[in-house]
Amino acid sequence: MSLFSQLKRRAQQGRPVRVGLIGAGKFGSMYLSQAPRTPGIHLVAVADLSPDRARGSLRRVGWDEARFTAAGMEDAARAGTTFVTDDADAMIASPHVDIVIDATGSPAAGIHHALLACEHRKHIVMVNVEADVLAGPLLARRAAEAGIVYSMASGDQPALIAELVDWARTIGLEVICAGKGTKYLPAYHASTPDTVWGHYGFSEEQVAGGDFNAQMFNSFLDGTKSALEMAAVANACGLTPPLDGLAFPACGVDDLPSLLRPVADGGILANRGTVEVISSLERDTRPVFRDLRWGVYAVFEAPSRYVQDCFAQYGLKTDSTGRYAATYKPYHLIGLELGISVASIACRGEATGDTTEWRGDVAATAKRALRAGERLDGEGGFTVYGKLMPATDALRQDALPIGLAHNMVLKNDVPAGRAVRWSDVAYDADSEAIRVRREMEALFRGELGLAEPARKVA
Structure with a gap:
């Protein structure tokens, strides 16, 4: 029913x-x-x-x-x-x-x-x-x-991506890559709440007339929200984050199967079964043809010559080999x-996407050179953005998660582009959120057989 x-x-x-x-x-x-x-x-x-x-x-x-x-x-x-x-x-x-x-x-x-x-x-x-x-x-x-x-x-978007991944796997297709679209340029990583509306192209009247929050919207722009959403997808779908963070390649829906396939087959993916976010802008700011700015996608591979022929017979857009194809949803309506x-x-009694393991994490990463004594202002702020990385790398680096990088005071200088570490900040170990996060780190560190990171003696 x-x-x-x-x-x-x-x-x-x-x-x-x-x-x-x-x-x-x-x-x-x-x-x-x-x-x-x-x-x-x-x-x-x-x-x-x-x-x-x-x-x-x-x-x-x-x-x-x-x-x-x-x-x-x-x-x-x-x-x-x-x-x-x-x-x-x-x-x-x-x-x-x-x-x-x-x-x-x-x-x-x-x-x-x-x-x-x-x-x-x-x-x-x-x-x-x-x-x-x-x-x-x-x-x-x-x-x-x-x-x-x-x-x-x-x-x-994470739940809608998980739905596409589940659909593909349920009918016997291997998911090669899954993710979403967004508007992205490399300069956006340095965006702050003071610059966000100019990047969006919103007028003062539009901002004044809606329920807009500059820091929240900046987190969409500076890469943080994309990193968070792809970490959530990785954790729900058993996919692997890129080793050096999201690449945000410019890509339209017609090019999904050609671009988001393994390097060995002419694509950009270092690994199969990964997540990625595609940009609706070329690096020179030209709009991408048939972009997927508001949507989600999954790229999958034909497991046999017969299925490959079926792709062709039923009009799927594929790469040049006919092996890789994609499905996508052009829009998401969030709360609606x-x-x-x-x-x-x-x-x-079913979830619409559920976390099953810890594969992706998002590290607080310096937007500029930060100095000891500065106070971090969290997701979408002036000091840090969130960078996606494999959870194992986050544990090895002792990276401070972006979700806790608010109101913490730096004890050490942090160069631009480097992840802030737990040892770089003063924090309240009795805070409920910090306690739960540290418990999770200890649990998975043990399950993954990872050693505790070396810490400086004060």
Whole structure:
């Protein structure tokens, strides 16, 4: 039975899926716009650090005021309305919520909410790719132990890529490369919140009229978000990150099978089964023909001459050998598609992409020469960007993950382009997020047989 049919049945039976959303920013607002239009869904509560901001989001996406005036979660559950609160912990603990969506974008908050979801046995949709890359491999294990579903968010590119990879593998095709498109030039790695809108081409009026955050949008531009998303894909799909970070080759959809194939066959890939992000701009800033800026793709290989002939017979665009072909989805609608994750968990007990191992990590990398005493300002800021690398390399280098590179003070100078190391920063070892991350590092270091990195004696 289709998800929509199952949701309609739940609505008819008076047992809707009870959802709690944390974070009413852009992604959360897009989901809010669709939740009332979907049968069998009851958004019991919206938690945000600013309830007034959450109410403003509800109004902006078209909610009638009477739908979100509940005095509490019990009142909302009984009346079929929505409670707006600043207490996410209480919402997760509530018996009136079945599925929790973390759309905060804060790595520390995401880890905290996921651990609480495990404690209270609530399924969780982790929109928060920052938290997923920082500690997802450990959180996924905790969720499995608790008997809950820990899921990527449909509509966001990692989940859509995972869907393409799963499709290819399920029908017997080897995935050679998978990833997404974006707008990229090498100079973007140095972009800051002061320069971001010029790179996007947004006017002051557009920025003033929307729910835009300069540092968040800069993380999309400077390579950090792409690195995070490809690390999440690597961890969910068992793919391998490039050894020296993402290359961001300029590539249109017609050239996917020719460019993203092994070097030995005329492509650019050092390894099979990898991730990569393609740019919608040539290096001289000319637009790429038939770019995939908003979409996702997977490149796969015909396992036999017969399948190769089938590719040709059914019109697949292939490389010159006919062996490599690609499929792609030209757009993603982020929060507008999030209901697929909610329905999949509630109706099928299945995640829409889930972390299975630790293969990719994202290291905080200096945008410029940094000096001891400077304070790091995190993802999309002025000091560091996130660089994708294999998790084993991150462990060997003792690299500081980008998800923790906020408000830490440097103890040492860090040259431009080098990963910041744990030994370069002062940090609070008792912080929940740091504790969980260090626990994950120790666990996987042991499983992978890696030695502890040498540390300088103060």
